[in-house]
Ligand SMILES: Cc1ncc(C[n+]2csc(CCOP(=O)(O)OP(=O)(O)O)c2C)c(N)n1
């Protein structure tokens with residue numbers, strides 16, 4: 001299939017993910033819409049095109065490992081896992097409820113497909129380094145993909161992990177930065193100016209690629225390129241919009257961790273289902 | 278018993294007071310790590326931008342920077358979630374704030390299981406153990422907005438490090454605005470001579486609800502609000518032990534190494550051997566879910582407190 005055709009299919013899939021993100025956060029009346037929606041296209045591409053995973057055998061040894069370092073965005077991962085067949089889609093609405101497998105932040109062992117526990121920012125990328133080292137130790141061919149927030153880059157541990165990954169030459173590690181420009185208290189440029197994320201990772205010894213995190217063709221091409229890089233870890237900096245796909249959530253600080261009410265839910269669903277791809 | 282639901286959570290009340298106090302007290306600074314809209318520290322930041330420093334998501338270096346500023350004697354309030362302040366930054370709090378006795382005050386939100394719905398990574402259920410264990414640290418846990426405002430003042434007026442555990446969810450109004458609080462103090466919210474229930478923070482109200490149930494069963498429970506968790510009110514606790522003859526400590530925390538352990542050890546060392554129990558998380562992590570349902574589920578609701586108190590009263594009778 002041509003890349004363009006595949007991109008159209010994945011765009012439709014991303015729309016489904018977006019619907020379920022808003023739907024489950026609405027059902028729970030709690031959760032993080034903004035950062036889930038900004039990562040929806042990236043996560044769709046990974047789960048439906050790139051990750052070597054098998055819902056029938058979620059623990060198969062040589063699977064790729066996906067680490068959601070920005071764990072608060074787990075609605076996007078839960079939606080992807082359900083739509084990929086790891087557990088029933090109907091279970092998504094149990095998000096954050098008592099006894100649910102869909103914890104407020106991802107918990108290893110609770111739900112098939114969750115590799116490591118995350119939720120405290122700055123930790124997931126370090127765990128990803130450990131997973132990449134484990135692949136080397138086992139002489140296994142799996143790849144580790146980690147998705148980070150841009151606010152998350154404020155944690156010093158991210159840069160400690162970045163240096164370790166370079167030292168160990170972890171070319172089986174790909175970190176994707178969801179560069180939506182917002183963190184909890186406001187724009188990153190006001191809260192903690194990052195200057196150039198690509199320059200920073202390059203200075204730390206990583207190969208860096210940049211892409212539009214909402215252009216599916218660009219995502220497919222860029223991830224494809226990332227797979228070919230050897231000798232160093234790869235950082236893909238994805239330009240994104242927080243809340244992407246729901247007009248009133250886009251680029252808004254206060255949609256970081258808020259649930260839509262009934263009216264907002266109806267409008268969000270209408271936009272996701274009816275809007276342009 | 279009639280108590281109004283509080284309109285604001287204790288995290289908000291502390292921050293409200295912090296912002297007000299900025300007017301009359303020009304010397305303290307506030308450090309935040311990108312959750313100012315959740316801790317409400319932004320209320321101070323909006324009024325006093327020159328004394329408000331948001332470091333981004335970097336709790337460890339925020340705490341260490343606070344130590345640096347406070348090394349000059351300045352008072353610095355560091356705002357954050359309990360899990361990050363008391364765990365990610367724990368070594369800095371211990372070795373570089375408590376050891377040199379610096380004027381760093383921790384505004385610690387989302388204490389215990391109030392971050393229920395966010396799950397275990399956000400639930401500070403070991404914070405009291407960590408903080409009370411540190412030499413020179415004082416620990417407060419207000420049960421209502423009035424007490425939370427007072428905690429802010431106590432923290433700023435008491436030399437050295439002071440940790441205040443605050444809650445995410447609005448609790449209940451227990452105190453009038455005239456009420457006074459001090460380090461080492463406590464409040465007896467209900468008199469009774471059959472069993473004493475000692476608690477702090479959000480569970481004080483659950484203890485009061487349990488005391489109502491116990492009264493219906495003919496058991497008069499004394500209820501103490503130990504808002505000063507360290508130092509705690511030895512006099513009031515020993516009086517309760519002597520007069521009630523049974524002690525139940527109820528904490529939104531691990532049972533292990535919480536205030537219950539401390540009180541039990543102290544009573545034992547003083548030769549007081551009486552029916553005793555402590556409720557808390559029983560060597561387990563919780564999960565995501567509704568806050569009040571979660572308290573019930575993990576044995577911290579009025580039903581569990583009532584049952585534990587009944588057992589203690591029965592044990593007391595058995596001994597007599
Ligand atoms: C160590 C840590 N500190 C603070 C938080 C609270 N928190 C959750 S999300 C968030 C902002 C995240 O911003 P960013 O990484 O840019 O994520 P995104 O914009 O993609 O949602 C914060 C401060 C946390 N989860 N972990």
Ligand SMILES: [Mg+2]
Nearest residue numbers: 150151182183
């Ligand atoms: Mg961001």
